[in-house]
Amino acid sequence: MGSVLSNFFGGDAGAESQSSAEDSSVTSFHSSARWQLYFNELKETPKLIVIDFSASWCGPCKFLEPAIHAMSQKFTDVDFVKIDVDELPDVAQEFGVQAMPTLVLVKRGKELDRVVGAKKDELEKKIAKHRPSS
């Protein structure tokens, strides 16, 4: 069962990165432990992280997706991360996510700002404001 599961999630992770191969600058996390490791590492740097909390059947999340991919290519000094709240509910809870999509801007382990809903322009403005080179 365990190996089947890990195969399954492993396969899923592979497929995920494949599906966005042409603009793979958004990283999807499928395990809380890996997320925590990444998050702790980034705490030591001044890098801005944009965490996109979404869900499989959330329409506005799909709507915002192309814009996020575009921003990830535009702001190459910013890390874009995607987390499915059903897959990693503990991370969603830790960040107090209620409505989706919720985009949390984090730097040095601290939340700077957040945008709730498919508000593309507001998100872009906030990223531009908080990114280190601005």
Add this chain to the structure above:
Amino acid sequence: MTTQASAFSVAVPSVAPPFRRLRNPFLVRAQAEPSDKSVEIMRKFSEQYARKSGTYFCVDKGVTSVVIKGLADHKDTLGAPLCPCRHYDDKAAEVAQGFWNCPCVPMRERKECHCMLFLTPDNDFAGNEQTITLDEIQESTANM
């Protein structure tokens, strides 16, 4: 004692509920498709409720389709069309509570649907349609 314990642990997987991996191991996302029956029920409900509330579907019907499928999925798995655009600590408790069952309280009271399923005409993303076909739903969610 030891034999009993191991026998028990062997028995557990067969008792465990069927996991969704059984649906389609090659599916791109870790999700199961909702039943056709529930999709049709939620499609009809959405059309009726849009007309009743004087709201419209999104110009991008892909948004509408995804949400309808999300409602159908929750109807299948939870017994009620819980809003698919929110995160809950306990979905079953949320269903029983009823606040976020579609149409949710904010929609019924103030025509606020953050899922962008029902949009008031003044919304930038509102289209001018109150109908959506099953084909449209399947087509726009085919590559998910």
